[in-house]
Amino acid sequence: MATELLYRDDAYLTEAKAVAFAIGPEGVILDRTPFYARAGGQPGDAGLLVWEDGEMAVTEALKGPEDGVLHVPAEGASLPPVGVTVTAKIDWAKRHRLMRMHTSLHLLCSLIPGAGVTGGQIGLEKSRLDFDLAEPPSKEWLTEKLNELVATDAEVSERWISEAELDENPHLVRTLSVKPPRGSGRIRLVRIGPEEAPIDLQPCGGTHVRRLSEIGTVTVQKLENKGKQNRRVYLTLSE
């Protein structure tokens, strides 16, 4: 049974009631969850499952079998009984920071148009994107432009499009390493800025802030040369 992914419609949902329907030593699968399961370079959420007479600390949510989200228990944590209703609570401080980092990477992507993204990793302390690029801009220029974009406080929105619509607009796909998930018939398109002049527009299944001002100050720390055309760009947040 697939888990309903509540964060997709509301990335600001910090807790939700759910039923624990598959439980094993590797983790707990819920019928619905606000937990983001590790994917696309974004770590899975940590948090807590609470039920009537117990609770289980979750170290990370991972993709489980059959589109279920696996809530991995902390070592030695007691597991909920099958069929019990739990309140699933995410570690919001951690998630919000990852959302700020993740949205910053969209902005970084928009500043290096035309270069394919060959990899990426989102972390709490720093995040990176790899670009297929011979001559990267300087870190000072990138830092300045990133903070100019944040200062516009543009809105981040999502809408679903059909796979056919994506096929008609192949330029929307920037990532060469991670293809948007296919087969469900629809693709989630994330847009930063107004429809008539978006700052960034691409398929993405991750979690984003609603407005750019939530990101705060961004700094591009360093650029690394990772092979012939591969430039790795690291950024961090001020707090």
Ligand SMILES: [Zn+2]
């Ligand atoms: Zn995204």
